[in-house]
Amino acid sequence: xxxxxxxxxxxxxxxxxxxxxxxxxxxxxxxxxxxxxxxxxxxxxxxxxxxxxxxxxxxxxxxxxxxxxxxxxxxxxxxxxxxxxxxxxxxxxxxxxxxxxxxxxxxxxxxxxxxxxxxxxxxxxxxxxxxxxxxxxxxxxxxxxxxxxxxxxxxxxxxxxxxxxxxxxxxxxxxxxxxxxxxxxxxxxxxxxxxxxxxxxxxxxxxxxxxxxxxxxxxxxxxxxxxxxxxxxxxxxxxxxxxxxxxxxxxxxxxxxxxxxxxxxxxxxxxxxxxxxxxxxxxxxxxxxxxxxxxxxxxxxxxxxxxxxxxxxxxxxxxxxxxxxxxxxxxxxxxxxxxxxxxxxxxxxxxxxxxxxxxxxxxxxxxxxxxxxxxxxxxxxxxxxxxxxxxxxxxxxxxxxxxxxxxxxxxxxxxxxxxxxxxxxxxxxxxxxxxxxxxxxxxxxxxxxxxxxxxxxxxxxxxxxxxxxxxxxxxxxxxxxxxxxxxxxxxxxxxxxxxxxxxxxxxxxxxxxxxxxxxxxxxxxxxxxxxxxxxxxxxxxxxxxxxxxxxxxxxxxxxxxxxxxxxxxxxxxxxxxxxxxxxxxxxxxxxxxxxxxxxxxxxxxxxxxxxxxxxxxxxxxxxxxxxxxxxxxxxxxxxxxxxxxxxxxxxxxxxxxxxxxxxxxxxxxxxxxxxxxxxxxxxxxxxxxxxxxxxxxxxxxxxxxxxxxxxxxxxxxxxxxxxxxxxxxxxxxxxxxxxxxxxxxxxxxxxxxxxxxxxxxxxxxxxxxxxxxxxxxxxxxxxxxxxxxxxxxxxxxxxxxxxxxxxxxxxxxxx
Amino acid sequence: xxxxxxxxxxxxxxxxxxxxxxxxxxxxxxxxxxxxxxxxxxxxxxxxxxxxxxxxxxxxxxxxxxxxxxxxxxxxxxxxxxxxxxxxxxxxxxxxxxxxxxxxxxxxxxxxxxxxxxxxxxxxxxxxxxxxxxxxxxxxxxxxxxxxxxxxxxxxxxxxxxxxxxxxxxxxxxxxxxxxxxx
Ligand code: FES
Ligand code: FES
Numbered sequence: 001x002x003x004x005x006x007x008x009x010x011x012x013x014x015x016x017x018x019x020x021x022x023x024x025x026x027x028x029x030x031x032x033x034x035x036x037x038x039x040x041x042x043x044x045x046x047x048x049x050x051x052x053x054x055x056x057x058x059x060x061x062x063x064x065x066x067x068x069x070x071x072x073x074x075x076x077x078x079x080x081x082x083x084x085x086x087x088x089x090x091x092x093x094x095x096x097x098x099x100x101x102x103x104x105x106x107x108x109x110x111x112x113x114x115x116x117x118x119x120x121x122x123x124x125x126x127x128x129x130x131x132x133x134x135x136x137x138x139x140x141x142x143x144x145x146x147x148x149x150x151x152x153x154x155x156x157x158x159x160x161x162x163x164x165x166x167x168x169x170x171x172x173x174x175x176x177x178x179x180x181x182x183x184x185x186x187x188x189x190x191x192x193x194x195x196x197x198x199x200x201x202x203x204x205x206x207x208x209x210x211x212x213x214x215x216x217x218x219x220x221x222x223x224x225x226x227x228x229x230x231x232x233x234x235x236x237x238x239x240x241x242x243x244x245x246x247x248x249x250x251x252x253x254x255x256x257x258x259x260x261x262x263x264x265x266x267x268x269x270x271x272x273x274x275x276x277x278x279x280x281x282x283x284x285x286x287x288x289x290x291x292x293x294x295x296x297x298x299x300x301x302x303x304x305x306x307x308x309x310x311x312x313x314x315x316x317x318x319x320x321x322x323x324x325x326x327x328x329x330x331x332x333x334x335x336x337x338x339x340x341x342x343x344x345x346x347x348x349x350x351x352x353x354x355x356x357x358x359x360x361x362x363x364x365x366x367x368x369x370x371x372x373x374x375x376x377x378x379x380x381x382x383x384x385x386x387x388x389x390x391x392x393x394x395x396x397x398x399x400x401x402x403x404x405x406x407x408x409x410x411x412x413x414x415x416x417x418x419x420x421x422x423x424x425x426x427x428x429x430x431x432x433x434x435x436x437x438x439x440x441x442x443x444x445x446x447x448x449x450x451x452x453x454x455x456x457x458x459x460x461x462x463x464x465x466x467x468x469x470x471x472x473x474x475x476x477x478x479x480x481x482x483x484x485x486x487x488x489x490x491x492x493x494x495x496x497x498x499x500x501x502x503x504x505x506x507x508x509x510x511x512x513x514x515x516x517x518x519x520x521x522x523x524x525x526x527x528x529x530x531x532x533x534x535x536x537x538x539x540x541x542x543x544x545x546x547x548x549x550x551x552x553x554x555x556x557x558x559x560x561x562x563x564x565x566x567x568x569x570x571x572x573x574x575x576x577x578x579x580x581x582x583x584x585x586x587x588x589x590x591x592x593x594x595x596x597x598x599x600x601x602x603x604x605x606x607x608x609x610x611x612x613x614x615x616x617x618x619x620x621x622x623x624x625x626x627x628x629x630x631x632x633x634x635x636x637x638x639x640x641x642x643x644x645x646x647x648x649x650x651x652x653x654x655x656x657x658x659x660x661x662x663x664x665x666x667x668x669x670x671x672x673x674x675x676x677x678x679x680x681x682x683x684x685x686x687x688x689x690x691x692x693x694x695x696x697x698x699x700x701x702x703x704x705x706x707x708x709x710x711x712x713x714x715x716x717x718x719x720x721x722x723x724x725x726x727x728x729x730x731x732x733x734x735x736x737x738x739x740x741x742x743x744x745x746x747x748x749x750x751x752x753x754x755x756x757x758x759x760x761x762x763x764x765x766x767x768x769x770x771x772x773x774x775x776x777x778x779x780x781x782x783x784x785x786x787x788x789x790x791x792x793x794x795x796x797x798x799x800x801x802x803x804x805x806x807x808x809x810x811x812x813x814x815x
Numbered sequence: 816x817x818x819x820x821x822x823x824x825x826x827x828x829x830x831x832x833x834x835x836x837x838x839x840x841x842x843x844x845x846x847x848x849x850x851x852x853x854x855x856x857x858x859x860x861x862x863x864x865x866x867x868x869x870x871x872x873x874x875x876x877x878x879x880x881x882x883x884x885x886x887x888x889x890x891x892x893x894x895x896x897x898x899x900x901x902x903x904x905x906x907x908x909x910x911x912x913x914x915x916x917x918x919x920x921x922x923x924x925x926x927x928x929x930x931x932x933x934x935x936x937x938x939x940x941x942x943x944x945x946x947x948x949x950x951x952x953x954x955x956x957x958x959x960x961x962x963x964x965x966x967x968x969x970x971x972x973x974x975x976x977x978x979x980x981x982x983x984x985x986x987x988x989x990x991x992x993x994x995x996x997x998x
Pocket of ligand 2: 246485933937972
């Protein structure tokens with residue numbers, strides 16, 4: 001069922017041609033509807049009351065005055081929601097409204113539904129909540145040191161949420177044999193998605209009595225399941241429509257408290273209820289980049305080949321589980337994908353803290369270790385006197401190979417990416433020769449094309465597509481995939497059109513609606529192009545067979561001699577034997593009845609068989625290489641970036657305009673993280689309950705790149721089609737973010753000879769490092785110590801080349 | 816402060832509900848005279864979106880920080896979230912809905928759609944309207960000038976580069992149209 005179309009098509013009508021995206025018109029004339037643009041007759045408005053404490057027991061909630069306020073229709077509290085939820089089955093630890101405990105400043109405790117937002121906001125002030133403040137935990141180090149009070153009564157122990165360890169081959173033994181062992185600490189500060197659209201949701205009861213939730217979500221399917229659970233309703237009575245998102249970047253993956261609140265309110269009141277979060281609330285909803293402390297111990301031979309790596313990570317999870325179990329894995333599992341690494345040990349620990357929950361942001365858990373890995377490689381190259389580009393080229397993973405950790409690499413264009421980035425940037429001629437304060441840095445990365453395993457365990461397809469054709473020639477394609485700006489509707493229309501030989505604008509696209517469209521798991525993990533695309537090609541191949549059969553009869557040829565191109569259906573040997581696509585559909589409908597088909601896709605089974613082998617496998621991996629130029633002002637520490645060159649192995653660019661846009665957009669977001677974006681907190685004095693408050697919950701104070709800060713980016717798309725992907729197309733939305741942060745750190749070293757082992761790289765850190773350099777101290781700013789983390793005994797698995805079979809080797813570990 | 820404002824304030828002090836009482840507003844939007852009966856504290860953004868159904872204008876902060884809500888008032892870009900609607904009477908308001916020429920896209924809209932200037936599209940209305948004010952004033956802006964003019968408009972998707980390319984392309988098309996128009 002999963003075989004993509006073979007042999008790979010090589011001549012295309014649509015694929016590879018720059019085109020206006022199918023939703024481009026609506027978006028530029030103001031006609032694209034986002035969730036807050038929707039309105040219904042008799043619609044009411046909801047607002048959430050949020051905790052002013054970072055950690056407190058709720059002693060009582062009195063809503064009587066709010067309830068009595070004029071214009072208020074309903075007040076909901078935690079008592080209305082007895083069932084918890086969470087995106088992952090193993091962390092169902094959130095309630096739509098807090099019941100006994102609040103865990104961060106901004107945790108919702110009550111909701112008011114009123115005639116308008118103004119009235120609802122007034123009534124919020126009338127809600128009286130009595131809190132008993134509890135000690136707060138600000139960092140994972142503090143959480144490890146203070147197991148009590150526990151933020152949650154589940155998890156590994158104390159305030160540790162997740163704790164895990166894997167070892168692929170005996171790492172200490174390999175390190176002891178290595179010519180050199182490099183040990184480095186890195187820290188990556190948290191940051192947030194900051195989608196331009198604030199989350200909004202509109203719940204209503206449809207004419208048939210069923211619940212409809214129209215909402216800015218990236219994952220309508222997972223939300224649908226959680227709604228059924230929390231509202232105790234059959235999911236068939238709930239319809240979730242993912243309205244086109246005004247940017248997601250992972251921030252709209254988790255079900256949001258507000259989505260349950262408006263749904264419940266609509267069910268109680270029988271009227272439509274809408275909410276739109278304020279920008280400040282979006283910072284509390286968060287689910288963004290985890291702050292991660294990392295320790296790398298890496299063995300190398302004297303000619304610069306890796307022998308083994310021991311990676312330890314410590315994640316600041318915030319107050320709830322969210323995607324945390326997966327995030328914890330992702331701080332390590334993709335590390336061996338880009339370079340040959342004979343042995344690998346990876347320990348990771350996620351600790352609860354009293355701050356908004358962290359979760360998946362573009363690159364999900366992998367930008368942090370990628371930063372450390374690529375900066376450390378730069379240090380190794382310098383220490384060994386090697387060119388960082390050459391050193392990497394000599395140790396690339398091979399196509400169709402396994403990693404020590406049992407991930408299957410399919411196609412890889414990383415070598416070509418490095419060569420291209422080196423060529424475009426003039427790396428060889430310019431590195432180290434740009435003059436004082438100027439430098440070039442190089443870094444690479446790899447990313448998944450979709451998670452190999454779904455968030456909840458099942459054997460079902462990950463994506464499904466339904467095609468419906470009628471005698472007018474209209475082609476309608478249905479899929480649960482969610483348009484978040486990345487262009488998934490355009491991918492769906494483009495692939496369907498290519499397979500049927502018609503124009504993409506002839507295809508009507510219906511997506512992201514659990515009431516109408518077949519399943520797609522959601523817009524996360526760069527999975528949509530690959531999974532939805534393969535499903536679409538399968539569905540298209542099935543209707544094409546019907547059309548070819550009917551057309552062959554009419555054109556007096558054989559079905560396998562029929563070709564589809566430019567809205568025509570014809571015999572390959574004699575193009576005069578032809579009919580229009582519309583005629584072919586009518587002929588097929590006359591012969592077979594209504595023409596429709598379905599297609600679906602599930603990724604291949606992961607090669608690893610040990611427990612935990614499900615995180616990291618992917619049908620394919622994308623690869624990227626980046627060179628970045630910088631100028632450092634030694635007087636102020638100010639860092640400017642005049643130019644970035646990036647080569648991305650995309651397999652095949654379906655619509656190059658969109659592919660290039662994804663790459664540049666990723667570079668932008670990565671550079672923002674590298675230079676300035678941070679979700680930081682400050683502790684108030686004890687008399688204010690030691691609350692941990694967000695330092696900058698506004699767009700003005702949360703710094704991000706403007707037009708003025710953004711350098712020019714030169715993009716090369718490397719096209720090496722991957723057989724697991726639709727027409728060979730891999731992802732482009734996340735991978736190209738990853739090399740930017742380490743490329744900046746490496747460029748700063750090239751420019752002024754200091755190491756900033758910490759993100760963001762702000763002028764104060766650069767100045768501090770320059771001051772150390774001037775004093776003859778180690779010219780480095782970054783974390784100085786890694787705490788003692790009680791990691792568990794590792795799951796030990798032998799790498800494929802040491803006779804392993806992908807299972808855990810129990811009872812080993814005498815060493 | 817005018818006497819009438821003071822009178823309003825005094826009336827509100829006596830009766831807080833007075834601040835909520837709707838007022839009748841006449842606005843000229845995209846060349847049309849429109850009437851709305853709205854709460855006096857509402858911003859132009861809210862009146863456009865909630866009372867006039869013109870949801871093409873977006874919001875990302877409602878605090879003047881993101882540029883998503885930009886519209887043109889008397890030809891100049893203005894953040895509609897910071898403007899009280901009652902102050903906009905007698906002024907010429909242009910929103911994204913008024914830009915296309917019938918079903919034909921304005922060159923800025925066409926360029927944004929064709930060249931990747933719009934990804935999620937949420938910043939697009941504010942970006943396009945701000946760019947329109949720029950091109951009205953300067954038909955051949957340098958890239959630096961484009962960046963400056965748009966610097967108050969945040970986009971989280973595109974990385975801006977395809978926006979600059981879109982504005983440059985639209986400028987070329989508009990200049991060509993102009994030179995064709997005068998033979
Ligand atoms: S909504 Fe007006 S500037 Fe953000
Ligand atoms: S296109 Fe999404 S914010 Fe600009």
